[in-house]
């Protein structure tokens with residue numbers, strides 16, 4: 001049944017349903033299969049991109065998959081490949097990261113040399129029910145990004161935690177969107193190298209979107225668009241892992257045009273791979 005269209009005056013009238021409820025009632029559920037179809041097509045013909053779709057969980061009596069992709073870059077020499085995990089869509093109402101990650105994997109398929117020396121583990125839709133419903137929280141009503149390493153019973157979190165343990169990532173990148181920020185910014189956590197990766201990443205993103213230069217962002221102290229602090233329970237490396245991998249959260253401003261957000265995220269991701277590879281090869285030659 002189609003919802004009855006409402007005028008703006010009706011929406012603003014006292015006693016009107018709140019706007020987000022109207023929007024989610026009016027907007028159809030997203031199809032994860034449809035969004036990922038281009039990536040799956042690409043993977044079916046690729047020697048480098050592998051779709052690994054066998055991570056399933058049950059919620060509300062329905063079976064769901066946690067979409068996983070692996071991109072194996074060209075060998076960077078004798079050293080073991082660097083393992084990077086990229087996570088998008090932990091909040092279901094932040095589709096920009098999902099689309100940007102799909103675009104980034106498509107770019108790697110076209111220019112695999114960008115991923116030389118890397119294995120990229122990509123999780124484009126970390127909160128499948130929230131993504132379908134266009135909500136921040138999962139269908140069980142949880143903000144999954146407050147649930148990590150706290151004994152969570154959320155099956156998505158448990159699956160992602162086991163990925164974080166199994167792959168022992170050298171670097172973890174999460175993609176988010178902020179509806180209160182006018183500019184691009186990032187959280188730098190984990191290894192000390194992280195802030196030296198975020199700075200050039202924000203520079204690269206600045207080709208497309210301004211940086212948030214405020215000294216307070218999202219309630220945290222910030223400097224040049226970089227926050228060193230963070231919330232408890234966010235997606236991160238297992239607490240006891242040493243040395244800590246680099247951990248970066250890229251936040252794009254929600255109000256910006258879609259193509260600019262995606263271009264900014266892709267540019268930032270490219271920059272991080274480039275800079276980290278330089279850093280590692282420099283460290284190995286010391």
Ligand SMILES: [Zn+2]
Nearest residue numbers: 091094176177
């Ligand atoms: Zn978010």
